[in-house]
Amino acid sequence: MFELLGIPPQALFGQLLLGLINGAFYAMLSLGLAVIFGLLNVINFTHGAQYMMGAFAAWMLLEWVGVPYWGALIIVPVLIGATGILLEKLFLKRLYHLDHLYGLLLTFGLALIIEGLFRKQFGSSGLPYPNPLPGGTRLDFMFLPNYRAWVVVASLVLCFGTWFMIERTKLGSYLRAAVERPDLVQAFGINVPRMITLTYGFGVGLAALAGVLAAPIYNVNPVMGSNLIIIVFAVVVIGGMGSILGAIITGFALGIIEGLTKVFYPEASNTVIFIIMAIVLMVKPAGLFGTPK
Amino acid sequence: MSNAAITASPAAAKTGTKNRDLVIFAVLVAVGLVAPAVIYPVFLMKVLCFALFALAFNLLIGYVGLLSFGHAMFFGFAAYVSGYAVKAWGFSPELGILAGTACAAVLGLVTGLLAIRRQGIYFAMVTLALSQMVFFYCVQAKFTGGEDGIQAIPRRALFGLIDIKSDLAFYYLVLAIFCFGFLVIWRTIHSPFGQVLKAIRENEPRAISLGYRVDQYKLLAFVLSATLAGLAGATKALVFQLASLTDVTWQMSGEVVLMTLVGGMGTVFGPIVGAGIIITMQNYLAGFGEWVLVIQGFIFVIVVLAFRKGIVGEIQAWWTRRANKV
Structure with a gap:
């Protein structure tokens, strides 16, 4: 096989795949953040913790109840989504009339509580989750593990499914209308508060689903969410939260760029997304897909 | 921007409260002067450092309405710089603190230029992301000592003359630094510059239409806040003779938000009370x-x-309700 700029193709494509996987999680999480922010005007700092809860719920189902991965894929998002609905009903809805910052502070507090409780219970070293799709395919230029291929496909389906639901269905049109003018939509007889609650539940469920997908790849770890959420924030700043498709594309693209950085200049791989954020802020402050207000 | 929720009570703007604040401050300083007789000085120094840190943070959230979720980068980075300057270059304490503070100011200028391009919720996310970048830099950079941090930072004589090896002597230096920081902030919020900041907080479009260059005001406030946060961090490094990664983490940024929130955002003494409570806890x-x-x-x-x-x-x-009743 050929060599690319002195990098063996195995390493290059391996990192590219890793980047694509990371990008899939950036895309899924920033998508959820964007959907929640659109309707609730709340930046959900708990998003990372809910992603972590998803991974732990899958682990608990397997270890304690014996429910396999594929069952967890259905049960966990519903379960964690329900806890999200509870949070919205109990706390978040009291803050909608206030400055957005209070929503951020509240969800930050909730994230601390959740992370602290899990660290107390499980320590911070991480628990292994068995790979439900062992084996892989040997391609010309690299080895493709089955499970990683599945994660890329699943996340693409999830992202575009969400995009389709919001941009192309009747339910989605209600949602978009409620983002613009909740009062008018309410006047047309649509129960907007319930829609807000369900949207939050949906966003949280999406984060939990991402957590289940992540469990076999990364160790199940109480701090997995907080490490990720800050990067996702940077992704959101780069993409702008105005567009669903923008969030998806930005997420995947940044994952790939990060993967490439690991190959060509590993020292910067931790910071490359933040550097891109700084450049985007200089060139196009509203974000690549955002509209300046 | 609708920042009405964060507004300090209008009473704070009244004349008279200004003098009341100074009286309260004088009482606090008097308490601070005798406090080491009853309370462990190292604990007091920790409270003072974090109180100054929270005061600096409060300058942004309370008086400009900008929530920075990354103030630990100034606090922690200044701690590293002052620790390194004192330990490796043999700087005297005052020069070490000055070096740390100056670096925080430069960092504040660079990050401020980026962060003020976005408002509200995005400002919080941008500052958080930038501070995470600084965190990763500190993890990788040679001079920070990685996981170990910079340990056993010596406490040399102040100005080469005054011995500050004992905790009690050092405490009075920290108290002096704290008072200096407080008075800088106090002077700022009561200056015409501070009035413009409050105008921006209340109604940014109107401030723009009145001809104020809002971005310049925000940037200056950001740099000032970063500098004072750096002063607090640089001092803390010499108090504990240690600069470590803990001080640059996002958890530290969250802690200073919590201190200010508990004490009262946009109040003069809130951050001090908040820092005292959280550190005690x-x-x-x-x-x-x-x-x-x-x-x-x-x-x-x-x-x-x-x-x-x-x-x-x-x-x-x-207090205001009671005064109105009478």
Whole structure:
């Protein structure tokens, strides 16, 4: 096989795949953040913790109840989504009339509580989750593990499914209308508060689903969410939260760029997304897909 | 921007409260002067450092309406610089603190230029992301000593003359630095510059239409806040003779938000009260490990849901109500 700029193709494509996987999680999480922010005007700092809860719920189902991965894929998002609905009903809805910052502070507090409780219970070293799709395919230029291929496909389906639901269905049109003018939509007889609650539940469920997908790849770890959420924030700043498709594309693209950085200049791989954020802020402050207000 | 919720009580703007504040400050300083007789000086120094840190943070959230979720980068980076300058280059303490503070100011200028391009919620996310970048830099950079940090930073004589090896002597230096920081902030918020900042907080479009170059005001406030946060961090490094990664983490940024929130955002003394409470709490709960995180989370939730004005803010509101009744 050929060599690319002195990098063996195995390493290059391996990192590219890793980047694509990371990008899939950036895309899924920033998508959820964007959907929640659109309707609730709340930046959900708990998003990372809910992603972590998803991974732990899958682990608990397997270890304690014996429910396999594929069952967890259905049960966990519903379960964690329900806890999200509870949070919205109990706390978040009291803050909608206030400055957005209070929503951020509240969800930050909730994230601390959740992370602290899990660290107390499980320590911070991480628990292994068995790979439900062992084996892989040997391609010309690299080895493709089955499970990683599945994660890329699943996340693409999830992202575009969400995009389709919001941009192309009747339910989605209600949602978009409620983002613009909740009062008018309410006047047309649509129960907007319930829609807000369900949207939050949906966003949280999406984060939990991402957590289940992540469990076999990364160790199940109480701090997995907080490490990720800050990067996702940077992704959101780069993409702008105005567009669903923008969030998806930005997420995947940044994952790939990060993967490439690991190959060509590993020292910067931790910071490359933040550097891109700084450049985007200089060139196009509203974000690549955002509209300046 | 609708920042009405974060507004300090209008009474604070009245003349008379200005003098009242100075009287309170004088009493606080007097208490500070005799406090080491009853309380362990190292604990007091920790409270003072974090109180100054929270005061610097409050300058942004309370008087410009900007929530920075990355102030630990100034605090922690300044700690590293002053620690390194004193230990490796043999700087005297005052020059070490000055070096750390200056670096925080430069960092504040660079990050401020980026962050003020976005408002509200995005500002918080941008500052958080930038501070995470600084964190990763500190993890990788040689001079920070990685996981070990910079340890055993010597306490040389102040100006080459005054011996500050004992905790008690050093305490009075920290108290002096704290008073200096407080007075800088106090002078700032009562200056015409501070009035413009408050105008931006209340109604940014109107401030723009009145001809104020809002971005320049925001940037200057950001740099000032970063510099004072750096002063606090640089001092803390010499107090504990240690600069470590803990001070640059996002958790540290969250802690200073919590201190200010508990004490009262946009109040003059709130951050001091908040820092005192949170540090005391951490001291008593030091043995409980992860519970500290959980309890801090609960405090966030309770304060946001039940008393958003914070302790000092609620007292002020009660005071105003009582005064109006009479």
